[in-house]
Amino acid sequence: MTVSRPVQRVARWLAIPALAGALVLGGCSSTPKEDPNSQQAVDKLYADAQDDMSSGNYERAIKTLERVEGRAAGTLLAQQATLDLAYVHYRTAERTEALAVLDRFMKLHPSSPAYDYALYLRGIVNFNDNLGFLGNLSRQELSERDQQASRDSYQSFKQLSEQFPGSKYTPDARERMNYIVNALAEYEVHVARYYYKRGAYVAAANRAQQATQEFQRSPAVEEALYILAMSYDRLGLEQLRDDSTRVLKQNFPDSKFLSDGLREREKAWWQFW
Numbered sequence: 001m002t003v004s005r006p007v008q009r010v011a012r013w014l015a016i017p018a019l020a021g022a023l024v025l026g027g028c029s030s031t032p033k034e035d036p037n038s039q040q041a042v043d044k045l046y047a048d049a050q051d052d053m054s055s056g057n058y059e060r061a062i063k064t065l066e067r068v069e070g071r072a073a074g075t076l077l078a079q080q081a082t083l084d085l086a087y088v089h090y091r092t093a094e095r096t097e098a099l100a101v102l103d104r105f106m107k108l109h110p111s112s113p114a115y116d117y118a119l120y121l122r123g124i125v126n127f128n129d130n131l132g133f134l135g136n137l138s139r140q141e142l143s144e145r146d147q148q149a150s151r152d153s154y155q156s157f158k159q160l161s162e163q164f165p166g167s168k169y170t171p172d173a174r175e176r177m178n179y180i181v182n183a184l185a186e187y188e189v190h191v192a193r194y195y196y197k198r199g200a201y202v203a204a205a206n207r208a209q210q211a212t213q214e215f216q217r218s219p220a221v222e223e224a225l226y227i228l229a230m231s232y233d234r235l236g237l238e239q240l241r242d243d244s245t246r247v248l249k250q251n252f253p254d255s256k257f258l259s260d261g262l263r264e265r266e267k268a269w270w271q272f273w
Contacts, residue, residue, distance in 0.1 A: 042072050045071065122153075197262070229245045
C-alpha cells in the first residue's frame, strides 16, 4: 500500500525568527563602538549572521551565531541565536548537531516564548520525509528505513500539540504525526512481508499482528491482516487463519490482497535478485 504523502513543505516560518514578536534589537547606543559586547555590536553581529543565512553561507553563519550566543548570554537575542544555530545545522544535514543544540535550548529555557518552535524544529529534524537522490535511485521507501528517528519526531510533535494546542506550528505538526503513524505501520508490514517471503512464518505473524494492534486505523492494516492470515495458514493454524481472513473481509471487503496476493515492488536498476 502507498502511504499518502505528507505536506511536502517545511513550513515557511522555520526561516523566520521564532522570537520576532518578543525580540527588539537595540538601536543607537551610547556604548563605545569599539566594545564588542555592546548592544550595538551584538546587534550588528546578529544581522551579519542573518545575511549569511539568507545567502546560504551556513558555515560562516554558524560561527557568527555562536559568537552572538556568547556575547548576548541571558537575553532573548541569545535564545534566538541558539534556535537559528539549530536551524542552520538542520539545513546543512547535521542532524546530530541540530538536535544537541535544541536539547540544550530546551533544558536551559523551559519557559521561553519560543519553546513551541523548538519542539516543532526538533520534530522536523527527525522527520525522515525526503530520502534524497540515493533514495530515489534505490527506490527505498520511508517505511523501510530505521524508524527510531520517526518515533522521536512523533514524540516531539505530540508534546507540541499537547502543551501548545494553540501554537501556529501545531496544525502542521498534527499532519506530520498522521503521516508518521502510517509510516511506522508500513514499516511493521514491510518487516512482516520480508519474513513471510523467506518462510519465517512465526516472525511474520508476530510483526503483522503488532501492526494490527498498534496502528488499527492505518491503511497498512489491510496487508497486515492478509499476511497474518497467510502465515497462520502456512503454520497450520486454521482457526486463527479463518479469524484473520474474516476480519480482513469485514474491514476491507474489496481487498485486492484476497485476489492478487502480496504486492511485488519494482526492483531498482542495480538489483538482480
